[in-house]
Amino acid sequence: MTLDFSRSLRLKLIGVILLTTLAALIIALVAIITYDLRAYHRNWTADVSTQAELVGRMSASAIAFDDARVAQENLELLRLRPQVQAAAIYTARGALFATYARPGATREFPKLPEAEGMRIDGGELVLYKRIVNDKEILGTVYLRTDYELVSRVRDYVGIALATTIIAMLVAMLMSAQLQRVVTNPILAIAGVAREVVQQKDYSRRARKMSDDEVGALVDSFNDMLAEIERRTEELEVSNLELGRHVAERVRVEQEVSRLNVELEDRVRDRTAQLEAANHELESFSFSVSHDLRAPLRAIDGFSQALLEDFPDEVPEEAKRYLARIRSSTLRMGQLIEDLLNLSRVSRGSLDRVAVDVSELARQVVHEIRQRDADRVVEVTIWEGMTVQADLRLLRAALENLLENAWKFTAKAEHARIEVGVLRDREHQVFFVRDNGAGFSMDYADKLFNPFQRLHSAAEYSGSGIGLATVQRIMYRHGGRIWADAKVGKGATFYFTLAAGDADMRETPPQARESPVSPRTPS
Amino acid sequence: MPQLRTVATRLLALLALAVLIVFGNSAPASGQELQATEYRVKAAFIFKFGDYIEWPAEAFRSPSSPLVIGVVGADAIADELARLSAGRVVGERPVVVRKLRHGEPLSGLHMIFIGRTSAAQLSAALAASKGQPALTIAEAEDGLRLGSMINFVIVSDKVRFDVALSPAEASRLKISSRLLAVARNVVAPAP
Numbered sequence: 001m002t003l004d005f006s007r008s009l010r011l012k013l014i015g016v017i018l019l020t021t022l023a024a025l026i027i028a029l030v031a032i033i034t035y036d037l038r039a040y041h042r043n044w045t046a047d048v049s050t051q052a053e054l055v056g057r058m059s060a061s062a063i064a065f066d067d068a069r070v071a072q073e074n075l076e077l078l079r080l081r082p083q084v085q086a087a088a089i090y091t092a093r094g095a096l097f098a099t100y101a102r103p104g105a106t107r108e109f110p111k112l113p114e115a116e117g118m119r120i121d122g123g124e125l126v127l128y129k130r131i132v133n134d135k136e137i138l139g140t141v142y143l144r145t146d147y148e149l150v151s152r153v154r155d156y157v158g159i160a161l162a163t164t165i166i167a168m169l170v171a172m173l174m175s176a177q178l179q180r181v182v183t184n185p186i187l188a189i190a191g192v193a194r195e196v197v198q199q200k201d202y203s204r205r206a207r208k209m210s211d212d213e214v215g216a217l218v219d220s221f222n223d224m225l226a227e228i229e230r231r232t233e234e235l236e237v238s239n240l241e242l243g244r245h246v247a248e249r250v251r252v253e254q255e256v257s258r259l260n261v262e263l264e265d266r267v268r269d270r271t272a273q274l275e276a277a278n279h280e281l282e283s284f285s286f287s288v289s290h291d292l293r294a295p296l297r298a299i300d301g302f303s304q305a306l307l308e309d310f311p312d313e314v315p316e317e318a319k320r321y322l323a324r325i326r327s328s329t330l331r332m333g334q335l336i337e338d339l340l341n342l343s344r345v346s347r348g349s350l351d352r353v354a355v356d357v358s359e360l361a362r363q364v365v366h367e368i369r370q371r372d373a374d375r376v377v378e379v380t381i382w383e384g385m386t387v388q389a390d391l392r393l394l395r396a397a398l399e400n401l402l403e404n405a406w407k408f409t410a411k412a413e414h415a416r417i418e419v420g421v422l423r424d425r426e427h428q429v430f431f432v433r434d435n436g437a438g439f440s441m442d443y444a445d446k447l448f449n450p451f452q453r454l455h456s457a458a459e460y461s462g463s464g465i466g467l468a469t470v471q472r473i474m475y476r477h478g479g480r481i482w483a484d485a486k487v488g489k490g491a492t493f494y495f496t497l498a499a500g501d502a503d504m505r506e507t508p509p510q511a512r513e514s515p516v517s518p519r520t521p522s
Numbered sequence: 523m524p525q526l527r528t529v530a531t532r533l534l535a536l537l538a539l540a541v542l543i544v545f546g547n548s549a550p551a552s553g554q555e556l557q558a559t560e561y562r563v564k565a566a567f568i569f570k571f572g573d574y575i576e577w578p579a580e581a582f583r584s585p586s587s588p589l590v591i592g593v594v595g596a597d598a599i600a601d602e603l604a605r606l607s608a609g610r611v612v613g614e615r616p617v618v619v620r621k622l623r624h625g626e627p628l629s630g631l632h633m634i635f636i637g638r639t640s641a642a643q644l645s646a647a648l649a650a651s652k653g654q655p656a657l658t659i660a661e662a663e664d665g666l667r668l669g670s671m672i673n674f675v676i677v678s679d680k681v682r683f684d685v686a687l688s689p690a691e692a693s694r695l696k697i698s699s700r701l702l703a704v705a706r707n708v709v710a711p712a713p
Contacts, residue, residue, distance in 0.1 A: 065683075
């Protein structure tokens with residue numbers, strides 16, 4: 001038998017059997033030995049006592065008739081009991097009458113008999129027995145015999161040891177054979193389980209050897225294996241499918257990424273083309289606008305010269321026509337100016353500096369008031385508004401927004417314009433609010449397209465380029481512009497000048513009004 | 523152990539000394555005193571014989587009737603016997619000792635000791651006691667041959683005795699084997 005760890009169940013079982021056997025054996029041996037020693041003591045003392053009684057009875061007449069020879073012969077008969085070491089008969093007066101000693105035993109006898117009784121002295125049993133006849137004490141029998149309790153104990157210990165060793169050997173041999181009945185089915189399961197784990201072969205099955213609990217275990221184990229086998233197959237199938245899916249996805253992703261790269265290339269190409277085209281267009285627009293001013297100035301100049309140089313020759317009707325020519329050239333000049341502004345906004349560098357928005361707004365409003373001193377408009381500009389922006393562009397944007405507000409409040413009964421800011425720790429959203437004509441929010445998305453007009457030119461003058469210019473300025477700053485309006489109730493334009501500021505635009509502007517911001521009318 | 527009866531003892535001196543110790547006499551053995559010792563031993567033996575003899579029931583009137591010992595022609599022994607039996611019993615019976623002369627009737631006795639006398643007188647006494655349930659004891663050289671049941675002999679200065687079974691059986695007496703064991707010779711009836 002090897003001490004292989006996997007076989008430890010066998011060793012345990014054998015160990016249990018051996019321990020049980022040992023315990024039973026020890027208990028049985030102790031019981032037997034105890035019983036035997038007690039029986040030995042009882043039997044031997046009774047035996048010796050009887051022996052003494054017999055010798056006494058037999059020798060009573062010898063003492064009575066003073067026949068020591070007969071007493072001697074009686075004692076000699078004790079030769080038949082080799083355990084008797086020595087014996088003696090004393091007369092009633094305590095004198096030695098007859099003696100006997102086993103060959104080899106010491107011929108020593110007490111001088112006087114002791115009281116009746118027996119005692120154990122070392123390995124010897126010493127007994128005194130009175131010889132009584134008719135209530136008359138005739139003498140005493142003295143017997144000294146072997147008392148073999150100690151040697152018997154020694155013998156028994158030896159026998160017990162030998163028995164134990166033999167029994168344990170037999171028990172070991174037997175249990176080594178018999179334990180197979182218990183362990184073989186379990187070890188068979190263990191072996192199958194080990195093979196299943198090592199070889200991942202779930203089609204293996206343990207052999208059922210018995211109908212006991214181990215048999216039930218085998219059934220459960222096999223059921224479990226069947227279940228695992230089934231699941232493993234399912235898992236493999238689904239894995240295969242998954243693998244296919246993954247491969248497909250990888251392929252698709254590769255395709256997508258390829259397309260993306262292609263798309264990016266294309267976008268880059270197109271952007272470059274677009275930028276080139278845009279640039280050309282702007283150059284073209286700039287030069288056209290620029291070049292258009294010279295003939296326009298000529299038309300205007302010569303129209304004026306016609307009026308001034310020939311005041312009498314030109315009929316009144318022609319003067320009226322000339323005035324209309326001049327008005328049209330003026331409008332065209334303004335248009336050209338606006339177009340130039342729009343293209344200027346797109347060109348040149350963006351230089352951000354700290355701008356006092358409140359001061360800038362006041363300057364713009366002041367200029368507008370000087371141009372149109374007849375209008376009475378209540379303008380409120382919040383104090384302390386500052387921002388990092390390009391001064392030239394921001395001024396252009398504010399001019400556009402405030403001129404629009406000024407223009408569209410012309411028909412308002414009590415015109416009001418407000419410039420303010422909504423801010424939190426990081427963002428600020430500026431607004432320009434008026435109580436003028438307003439517009440329908442249905443057109444809000446078209447508001448910032450060039451040449452888009454929501455009102456007729458007759459009603460409100462303008463080129464339709466202003467808000468497009470403002471939007472472009474905000475974009476150049478990385479900001480945004482949007483509007484909130486209602487027909488007849490005025491309009492509010494919100495704008496931000498840095499990316500991220502626009503995050504606040506979803507919140508109603510009223511809720512954003514900071515109470516700490518001073519609102520001082522200008 | 524009858525087969526041992528013929529074995530001569532070689533411990534005579536020791537046994538003689540033992541006898542002296544038993545009977546409390548440690549004085550030097552003169553002729554006179556030897557005689558006295560012999561009487562005492564014989565008296566003691568006669569008294570102890572009672573323990574080993576079984577009489578027929580009709581020999582006694584009742585279980586407590588006394589054991590009557592007749593001593594014929596041996597007053598010294600009779601005196602000694604009377605002295606040592608005083609206050610003692612054999613079985614449950616008190617002991618009565620009667621001194622008798624030769625020729626006196628020997629009826630109503632359980633043991634009869636016949637002292638040293640002529641063969642003719644001994645024969646006559648034994649004949650007179652014949653048929654009675656009485657143990658007859660003699661101390662003659664051919665006592666048994668003359669019909670006595672027990673006969674004292676002196677062997678190496680020691681008192682021993684022989685036993686004859688036939689007359690005892692004739693008188694319906696049973697002699698214990700333990701007594702026979704210590705007898706010197708036992709004469710058994712011819713088969």
